[in-house]
Amino acid sequence: MAFSTPQIAILGAGPGGLTLARLLEVKRIDYVVYERDDSANAFDNQGGSLDIHHDDGQLALKEAGLFDKFKSLARYDGQAFKAVDKDLNVIWDMPYTGQEGRPEIDRKELRRMLAESIPPQKIRWNAKVQSLEREIDGCIVVKFSDGSVAKGFKLVVGADGAWSKARSLVTSERPEYSGICYFRATISPANPIYHRVCKQVGTGMYLAVTGGKQVVAMRMGDASYVVYAGVPRPEHWSKDNANFFQSSRFREHLVAHDFAGWNSEITDLLTYSDDEQWHCWPLYSLPMTFKGWKSVSGITLIGDAAHLSFTNGEGVNHALFDGFQLANAIEKFGLDSLDDAIEAYEKKMIPRGLESLKEGEEAKRRFFGEDSPQQLKAWVASMPTEGV
Numbered sequence: 352m353a354f355s356t357p358q359i360a361i362l363g364a365g366p367g368g369l370t371l372a373r374l375l376e377v378k379r380i381d382y383v384v385y386e387r388d389d390s391a392n393a394f395d396n397q398g399g400s401l402d403i404h405h406d407d408g409q410l411a412l413k414e415a416g417l418f419d420k421f422k423s424l425a426r427y428d429g430q431a432f433k434a435v436d437k438d439l440n441v442i443w444d445m446p447y448t449g450q451e452g453r454p455e456i457d458r459k460e461l462r463r464m465l466a467e468s469i470p471p472q473k474i475r476w477n478a479k480v481q482s483l484e485r486e487i488d489g490c491i492v493v494k495f496s497d498g499s500v501a502k503g504f505k506l507v508v509g510a511d512g513a514w515s516k517a518r519s520l521v522t523s524e525r526p527e528y529s530g531i532c533y534f535r536a537t538i539s540p541a542n543p544i545y546h547r548v549c550k551q552v553g554t555g556m557y558l559a560v561t562g563g564k565q566v567v568a569m570r571m572g573d574a575s576y577v578v579y580a581g582v583p584r585p586e587h588w589s590k591d592n593a594n595f596f597q598s599s600r601f602r603e604h605l606v607a608h609d610f611a612g613w614n615s616e617i618t619d620l621l622t623y624s625d626d627e628q629w630h631c632w633p634l635y636s637l638p639m640t641f642k643g644w645k646s647v648s649g650i651t652l653i654g655d656a657a658h659l660s661f662t663n664g665e666g667v668n669h670a671l672f673d674g675f676q677l678a679n680a681i682e683k684f685g686l687d688s689l690d691d692a693i694e695a696y697e698k699k700m701i702p703r704g705l706e707s708l709k710e711g712e713e714a715k716r717r718f719f720g721e722d723s724p725q726q727l728k729a730w731v732a733s734m735p736t737e738g739v
């Protein structure tokens with residue numbers, strides 16, 4: 352059977368790329384998705400639980416006809432939030448009282464829901480993009496790590512995350528390291544301290560911050576807890592110290608070196624987490640000098656590929672919303688005027704992306720500044736009471 356080349360290629364089957372794919376599917380516009388993972392069930396490698404906001408992420412899911420399914424998977428009581436300092440002084444306590452605005456969903460559930468909403472043959476798994484090149488006739492060639500190539504598209508959308516291969520066709524800017532790493536572990540229901548953690552953390556998120564360091568615990572859909580330690584580290588620390596990082600001494604060192612003097616109720620989350628390998632996420636963002644780009648024919652970016660920001664609780668929502676706005680622009684201008692669609696989409700997306708970069712910087716100061724409990728307290732105090 353011969354297939355004609357779809358006019359739109361989406362690189363990356365993360366939340367942004369799959370939302371765009373689903374919306375094109377709904378609008379009956381042909382496309383193909385290329386993804387390096389071998390399936391939607393591959394290890395969820397970025398963030399455990401994600402809160403989906405009513406004013407952007409949820410709008411995209413409604414337009415995609417997936418909101419009821421989302422609601423059946425979402426954890427509304429996951430919106431409960433408590434922040435303390437290292438001595439357990441409460442900075443912010445927001446129990447769940449029926450809020451609708453920002454329910455949580457496991458990242459892997461969100462991805463699976465989106466992937467299952469489009470025909471399987473539209474996603475090419477195991478397709479790792481190595482580079483993109485523009486040929487002399489202006490056509491973009493996508494080169495894969497297995498040596499194969501794909502071309503003939505009218506539009507290539509880079510939805511390939513922080514280390515986007517597509518980005519180099521629109522800008523020479525690259526992500527910069529923030530100086531902060533998250534180390535991640537799990538506390539499962541079989542863990543001896545699990546019941547204590549249920550009382551301490553509850554159904555949502557628990558955050559302890561002081562002196563530019565933090566411990567975060569959040570409940571997942573399977574009732575386990577994901578625990579993060581956010582600490583300053585050199586950029587390649589986990590690779591340069593691979594043996595130590597993989598050894599049982601790592602957690603003792605983390606507690607003694609980074610969290611000396613913190614209340615044991617907080618450090619026990621690290622000390623007694625499940626006996627398994629920790630994961631390390633060095634946090635990156637595009638530089639604050641980044642100003643976006645002037646539209647380029649035949650290519651655009653969505654999500655982290657377009658505006659990777661220091662983690663600010665908005666990343667996945669912006670990725671979903673980018674997919675939503677790009678799909679609308681493609682529908683409005685049609686396949687014969689895709690460059691106009693790119694321009695109209697980027698006119699709104701780039702300012703929003705630059706704002707997200709700024710919010711990331713503010714979040715970094717608020718949560719990782721040397722005076723982090725004070726910054727966070729001042730921020731909480733400045734909020735309208737009903738917003739808290």
Ligand SMILES: Cc1cc2nc3c(=O)[nH]c(=O)nc-3n(C[C@H](O)[C@H](O)[C@H](O)COP(=O)(O)OP(=O)(O)OC[C@H]3O[C@@H](n4cnc5c(N)ncnc54)[C@H](O)[C@@H]3O)c2cc1C
Binds near residue numbers: 364666
């Ligand atoms: C530790 C951590 C915690 C986070 N917590 C939150 C949070 O609580 N709330 C929030 O809103 N955001 C959070 N984020 C950010 C959020 O995960 C991202 O902003 C969001 O996933 C961006 O979606 P995306 O689709 O643009 O990119 P991604 O989710 O990165 O998806 C990109 C996709 O492209 C694929 N890909 C990458 N390179 C290639 C290639 N060369 N070839 C083919 N495929 C490729 C990847 O496998 C992936 O499937 C967190 C991030 C981290 C690191």
